[in-house]
Amino acid sequence: MLKQVEGSRAVAEAVALCRPEVICAYPITPQTHIVENLGEMVKAEHLTGCEFINVESEFAALSVAIGASATGARAYTATASQGLLFMAEAVYNASGLGLPIVMTIGNRAIGAPINIWNDQQDSMSMRDAGWIQLFAETNQEAVDLHIQAVRLAEELSVPVMVCVDGFILTHAYERVDMPTQEQVDAFVPSYEPRQILDPAEPVTIGAMVGPEAFTEVRYLAHYRQMQALWLIPELAEEFEQQFGRASGGLVHPYRSEDAETLVVALGSVNGTIKDVVDQLRDDGVAIGSVSVTSFRPFPAKALRAAIVHAKRIVVIEKSLAVGIGGIVSTDVRMALAGAGRPVHTVVAGLGGRAITQASLREVFVKAHRDLLEYLTFLDLRHDVVHREIERLESQRRSGPVAENILRELGSVADRIG
Amino acid sequence: MRKPYAITLDVGSSLANLTGSWRTQRPVYVDRLPPCNATCAAGEDIQQWLFHAEEGNYETAWRSLVRDNPLAAIMGRVCYHPCEGACNRGQLDESVGINAVERFLGDEANRYGWEFEPVTAESGKRVLVIGSGPAGLSAAYHLRRLGNAVVILEAETSSGGMMRYGIPQYRLPRITIDQDVQRILAMGVELRLDHRVDDIEQTMRDGNFDACFLGVGSQLGKRAYIPAGDARRITDAVTVLHRMAGDEKPMLGRRVVVYGGGNTAVDVARTARRLGAEDSIIVYRRTRDRMPAHRDEVREAIEEGVKLKWLSTIAAADDELITVEKMELDEKGFPQPTGELETMEADALVLALGQDVDLELLSKLPDLNIVHGAVAVDGAQMTSREGVFAGGDMIGGERTVTAAVGHGKKAARAIDAYLRGVAFKQKPKHQMATYDLLNTWYYADAPKTVRPKLDIIRRQSTFDEVIGSLDEATALYEARRCMSCGNCFECDTCYGVCPDNAVIKLGPGKRFEFNYDYCKGCGLCVAECPCGAIRMEREPN
Amino acid sequence: MRTSHVKFYQTGTFTVGNRLLSEDDRSVQSTLERTNSLNSGHRACQGCGEALGARYAIDAAMRATDNQLIAANATGCLEVFSTPYPETSWQIPWIHSLFGNTAAVATGVAAALRVKGRNDTRVVAQGGDGGTTDIGFGCLSGMFERNDDVLYICYDNEAYMNTGVQRSSATPPTARTATSPAKGPEPGNVFGQGKNVPMIAMAHEIPYVATASVADVRDLEAKVTRAMSIRGARYIHILVPCPLGWGSEPQHTVRLARLATESGLFPVFEAEHGEITDRRLIRRKVPVEEYLSLQKRFAHLFKPELKMDVIARLQAVADRNIRRFGLMNGGDD
């Protein structure tokens, strides 16, 4: 059924359709609306057979989910940013134990300086944690990915993060085709755990593993996640058959076949990118884009197949590996190993800075003319950083950087872009 | 379930890890000799019968008791219970009232008419027992249990020997003697009263006996030379007590002086009170704490109005006056005369200076080895004459009912071995379960139960039994105060405190075993065993 | 105390078992049928108090729940010595997740059981003092506050033993650890404010809080049994001496626990809904020296010279406990 709803509400409804049994909630912007909505559904008994637990921290949220999942319940939680970092230990633990928990990340920057706005640094910090990471381009895809994620997680016994850009998607009202309970029930069977805490058949879960087996355990974690590279497209195909729309999968190419310049990105920014691609195509520029849905496992083969024919690749990424540059682009380069194609890193949208068509258009054109640098910070205020660097170099006690810059820029809310 | 590799494991799989290899020393279950058993002259396994009594299983307890001593009811009255003095519990609060429980069990047996188990196999041997005192009865009983035909020849008209003729009935009612003796006779032991033996060898030949046990009591009072004007007024304790068994009670008078410090002296003094003496005075040459008489007896005597005169010897007895010389103790604790004299009135002077055995019956065995008035025996209670064994007062040493019973038992086992032509061997004794080996934390504080006593007026005028019996509840309580020193009582503490579950519980009555596959040798079981029944040993190489 | 209702008479009143008791009154640890939830072959040190306490507690919980029990376990000695791949000593469904999240994991298990309608299966969370009073404290408090149906058991050996004896918030004053060495003018752990987690648990007014030690298995079992008869958040804090960390002889583990309680340093009590309902009276009071002198972690209080002033401060701690919890006030035993 088509609905005009807030992204968080849509995600909450999708999660509810998957019949979760234990939901752990801890508020953190911008995922809060999701668990609020779920809590309301449970309280109002619209969602039954579900325990909604208000925990005292994100660490507890995922920990409760771990306990519930190990006891055979379908467990769900959501978090963002600092919250994801606070639960980091449990994030690794859930995957290490092979517990098919689904967690929504309302992507948000990580401080300091504290920043509540969108980028994808949080998910990136957990990219090696053994979770499958799926990035939603739209709220429709956020809905669909959650449904697929439950199935994916449980089939592989691997936890899945569905990454949804904070505010941009979570707080956006847009049209969503919400599936029916019958459709979801047909797609997501009840949870058959691979291991379960049950007095009838007791097991020890979470043994200490020494050097004699640790490598094997880690290999198997890798192996299981790599299996997702065939299961994800398979589920997307099955999903399309049952729900009548393409959603999920590994990568989504857009006008890429004959593109000389290809833009790679994760999440909602792909929408803006597509608009710019269309504009540039109208101008006769052979450009296209590829949206990467599955960042973990990284679909190196699928991505290579989608982009290797281009002359150059521009990776727009909402995160920064301080000291090297791009995170996604490093993986893209690996996918293109030996192909001899330049991969440009464009760090964009950090801490909620708007990624505008104008700015994208500018870097795409530059790239198309082979004028783009290896690493670019989109819309970086060079004058500001230049002055701050000068200050840093001239004074030992130069004061806090963030506050210095803010003082220079004035109030945040009086600017539009 | 296809479980994830390595991180999910099948339960209990650590059994594959034999942690016993960590051990440098190992716990071993031991049985140690409890002090009560060690000191029991009758060789009773006190702890064992208390164990059964703790469960309220009194018949089993009694049967356990009479394996060593058939005279439970008697013993519960007349034994001076050195076991209680040795009892480790005495160091914790108060010793276990072993004697009271023994009496309770003996009385239960008499009350319910429990009989000894019937003899199952006859040996075909005949043994002569001379004397039906505690030594003779004990020997007869044990010999009979082992399948031998036994005949007791008793010179007196009643059985019991010195128990009947030497112990006042306020301490040992005659019915109790009769009951305990009757039970032995019921096993098929033959008792012939009024049958004084003069010629042992002849008697043995006549009766076709294969062996003989001599158990004659010390019935002759020792006399001391006391210058006396009127010898009528001087008598000895044995005679007084012996006459108490007859119909004609001795006439001692209003004021009686008893000379001596042993149990017999006390018995006589207390008897005199009961016979009407207003003053019954014990004259003893040393101090009260050096009196050989049992403390309880002395205390009871004093309660009953018996007076004691310490550090005094009787120098002379004339008419109604007795001359007493004051003594003082020298550095070694021996009394020395001071030359200071005083006189006291007395209607009678009873000498209680010790007893001798009448060895007249041995006159036909001139080569029998006698040392200092006692028949010499070897480690198997055999005299220098083959086939002739002896015990009780005859062989000297401690002259108590309990010791006599012990002699009788040992002699009986030795005689049985002799008759079967095998060497008599005694079981080696275990190491003593001393107090320091116990972990007394585990025992609740539980003070001893005081046995009821007859009220003082009746004690001064009648021969009713002074000390009462425990009722069932208090007997049970008292039995349960036993700490089972040195021997496992299956308290499960080792089983519980082992962090490695390396103690295997074998089930009721079967105790425990160590599982050395897993025992790491921490020693917790040893440290926590309440009764010291586990020992740490070096791990064998 | 509840345990004193059973009058065992005098032979082994305080022993693990007693043949004179009826079957129903026997301690779990004395029975042939005990589950040995923590089985042989574990790699705990000789004389490990934690191994003992864990088996006591979990076996009792097993009996109380008719073996319908799931345990969540914090990282720590207990976890490491019981479950090194490829062997586990546990006989029950058991999960180890992390150091600081055990209460939350148990909450998750309980939630799953509730949602599955398996109300007969119960949950125990367990951890050491580090995992409970320090790193797991947030999750513990959260579990209490929500009154989740979990029994949390803390096995307190008063330091981080798994990592080599470092100070925790449960380490007593003056105790030597690797991070509070017996050096300088005030050797050993500081006299801090203390962190009495049982009292903190009581401040949450959860249905049941108790302390116990491995020196009294019947008391410990009674408390676990009581705890399992209640729904909601429950907390039992068990003192488990550690030969390694305390520098004590392996065979003294139980004795030390006994001395800790008999000196008043470790008060044993029960509380329901925030109110103390019972306490275990001291039977044979001992001065703290008797307890301290058996442990090398307190050796600096005795050598090179006797530090009576410091010992007096520790005695004052014990005396305050005795007053505060009424450990010596007459009583029913």
Place this chain on the structure above:
Amino acid sequence: MFQVRIHGRGGQGVVTAAEMLSVAGFLEGKHTQAFPSFGSERMGAPVMAFCRIDSREIRLREPVMAPDALIIQDTTLLHQVSVFEGLSDSGYVLINSSRSPAVLGLDEFFARHPQIQVLTVPASHLALESVGRPLPNAALLGGFAALTGMIAFESVAAAIDEKFQGRVAAGNIAAARAAYESVVDVKRGAA
């Protein structure tokens, strides 16, 4: 694509206005997208919300940089924030005020942009009358429907009805209707 930017202060229902507008568009079968100027602003701080309306899928995620219409819920923002930034020269401006744009001191701006249609509507006042609280957002949407013709008033009313319940919904619809009618009147007068 028609882009709307709504300016107001925290607590004035700016975001809700954008959402209702998107719902109204959706109810007419259009693709719409509403989102706030994401922030942690509290009551009283200047805030923005955006709404895009199109006949096809909206993929664009940037804030509304070049609005076709502005809704200004609080006149105090006019000189504090660059509210008119990027406004289309042929765009619409709807201001919550009982005063005229001239009185608000905007003559000069509009003189420079003659194609921009600007109107004021006393939305807070209307809301106070029909809802009892001076929340201007719903009323302004009624005015917006009349001013721009992008959506029908019925759609606005339906969107309000979806967002609010009962008396509040009815009151807001009444306020929106009053605003709608007042704008229609003004436009008719102007025309």
